[in-house]
Amino acid sequence: MPLSKIKVLDLTRVRAGPTCVRQLADWGADVIKIEVPPDGKEALGGARHGFDFQNLHRNKRSLTLNLKAGSGKEIFHKLVEQADVVVENYRPDVKNRLGADYETLEGINPRIILGSISGFGQDGPYASRAGFDQVAQGMGGLMSITGEPGRGPMRVGIPVADLTAGFFCAQGILLAIIERETSGIGQWVKSSLLEAQIQMLDFQAARYLKDGEVPVTAGNDHPTGIPTGVFPTSDGHINIAVAGQVIYERFCNALGAPELMTDERFTSGDLRSKNRVEMNAEIGKITSTNTSEYWINVFNEAGCPSGPINSMDQVFADPQVKHLGMAVEVDHPTLGKFEIVNQAIKLSRTPSSIRTATPEQGEHTDDILEELGYTTEEINGHHTNGVV
Numbered sequence: 001m002p003l004s005k006i007k008v009l010d011l012t013r014v015r016a017g018p019t020c021v022r023q024l025a026d027w028g029a030d031v032i033k034i035e036v037p038p039d040g041k042e043a044l045g046g047a048r049h050g051f052d053f054q055n056l057h058r059n060k061r062s063l064t065l066n067l068k069a070g071s072g073k074e075i076f077h078k079l080v081e082q083a084d085v086v087v088e089n090y091r092p093d094v095k096n097r098l099g100a101d102y103e104t105l106e107g108i109n110p111r112i113i114l115g116s117i118s119g120f121g122q123d124g125p126y127a128s129r130a131g132f133d134q135v136a137q138g139m140g141g142l143m144s145i146t147g148e149p150g151r152g153p154m155r156v157g158i159p160v161a162d163l164t165a166g167f168f169c170a171q172g173i174l175l176a177i178i179e180r181e182t183s184g185i186g187q188w189v190k191s192s193l194l195e196a197q198i199q200m201l202d203f204q205a206a207r208y209l210k211d212g213e214v215p216v217t218a219g220n221d222h223p224t225g226i227p228t229g230v231f232p233t234s235d236g237h238i239n240i241a242v243a244g245q246v247i248y249e250r251f252c253n254a255l256g257a258p259e260l261m262t263d264e265r266f267t268s269g270d271l272r273s274k275n276r277v278e279m280n281a282e283i284g285k286i287t288s289t290n291t292s293e294y295w296i297n298v299f300n301e302a303g304c305p306s307g308p309i310n311s312m313d314q315v316f317a318d319p320q321v322k323h324l325g326m327a328v329e330v331d332h333p334t335l336g337k338f339e340i341v342n343q344a345i346k347l348s349r350t351p352s353s354i355r356t357a358t359p360e361q362g363e364h365t366d367d368i369l370e371e372l373g374y375t376t377e378e379i380n381g382h383h384t385n386g387v388v
Contacts (some may be wrong), residue, residue: 001028004351006177009034009076010060011100015133015159016117016193017089018056019166024085024173025059026343026352032079032368033057035361037064037388040085048361054341057358058330063369064362064388067098071387076100078372080108084186085173089117092127102188113176115169115188120194131193136161140197145204148219165196168300221280226272227251228310232284233292240295241305245269254302255286332357362388 006029010021025031046078047053048331066072069261086105088095095101098382102114116122119131120139134155137143142161147154172189181187198205204223208215215223222228225243242251245268252260260266260282265275272279287295292308299306310318316327328342334356343352365388369379 001353002347004028004030006030006085007053007083008032008087009079009083011086011088011090012117013089014162015056016088016131016162016165016169019163020115020117020169020173021087021169022056022058023167024087026354028350028353029085031060031063032364033060034065034067034076035062037066037386038361048358049335050240050384054330054332054338054358056337058340059283060359061364061368062359062362063365065365066387067100069385069387070085071382073099075369075372075382075387077108079368080105080112082372083109083112083113083307085113087117087169087173091130092116092118092122106186109186111184111186113173113189114179115135115189116191117165117169117171118190118192121192122190126194133159133162133193136193136197139202140194142197145201145215145217147217149217151213151217154217160200161193161197163194164200167192167195168199221276224273226269226276226350227279227283229280231280232288233290233295234288235291237309238287238292238295239307240287240299240310247304248272250302251304254298254304255283257286258280328354330354330357334360366384 003024006024008021008024008029008031010018010031010033012018021031021033035152037321064361065075067076090098090100101297102113102116105112105114118127119136120126129371137155137160138153140161143153143155146156161212169189169191172191175185204215220230222241222243225241226250228241228243229239230237231240240251244250249261250257260279264271266272266279296306296308308314315321321327326342327339329337329339331337334355340354342354345352368378369382371388374382379388
């Protein structure tokens with residue numbers, strides 16, 4: 001597999017960090033998930049056996065290790081000697097106390113790549129703040145452009161700042177791995193929820209940076225391409241996306257309303273944007289006369305993008321989604337067989353694979369310590385002393 005020669009030490013928690021490491025694990029990296037030793041207070045299985053944890057931590061091995069203990073830190077640093085990548089998403093000051101900062105790791109292994117994900121950056125006035133996805137969505141501007149006009153700010157239905165910070169960190173790690181082939185040394189890769197969220201604003205941010213235009217909420221309407229949005233049908237709603245004059249003319253003909261092309265309110269993109277409420281009302285009167293399936297077929301045959309608005313069960317029942325294999329089965333020794341979300345990237349020769357289910361806490365501790373050269377007696381001693 002593409003990353004089968006790469007060893008990763010995973011110090012991450014919650015979502016942004018595990019999302020990053022999942023990208024590496026699914027493409028073949030040998031990932032050791034380093035976890036705090038059990039203290040007897042955890043419910044058996046608990047959230048670990050829940051859908052979220054199982055989706056985030058597949059394809060990993062689990063080592064329990066107390067990084068606050070001297071012996072635990074020693075074991076961690078032995079692992080660093082053999083590793084290619086360390087990933088963490090502690091607050092910036094925490095990694096220094098645990099001996100997981102880049103200066104320390106670089107001194108142990110000059111080839112090491114440290115991937116760090118924070119809420120707001122490794123330095124600056126907000127560096128010490130704890131990061132949370134919804135806070136980043138608000139600070140990064142996304143909530144100001146999400147929702148219906150006049151209804152106030154609205155969060156997106158997925159933790160988009162967490163997820164994209166993880167994806168960007170994984171991309172940075174891969175860039176650092178490629179660069180290391182030339183330089184022979186590693187480097188520190190950083191991403192944050194705030195930076196990721198701002199980059200994801202894309203053209204909405206560019207509207208402000210270039211033209212000084214502050215975007216506002218537009219509900220289901222596209223902010224610039226009209227008519228694009230949600231329209232009623234006789235049995236529900238559909239999405240219709242019309243961009244540019246050519247597709248607009250196709251759309252009007254497919255709708256059976258060629259008069260919309262010559263209506264003085266709608267003859268140009270600027271006029272359609274200005275009169276979007278009236279335009280949407282005219283379109284809705286027609287689309288509501290037939291079914292969603294009917295209109296989706298009509299518009300797509302005419303070369304006008306259109307599609308259903310699926311519930312989650314409809315998403316995974318969709319024949320195209322099934323063809324793409326976006327739900328993949330995993331076999332857990334306790335939970336049995338169930339499906340999790342597959343990778344969206346497809347490589348023709350060296351695809352990703354779901355090789356193992358999420359491990360139980362500390363499932364591979366003894367094996368990993370043996371790989372480091374610890375004897376059975378030493379391993380037992382570390383268990384007794386609460387180091388692992």
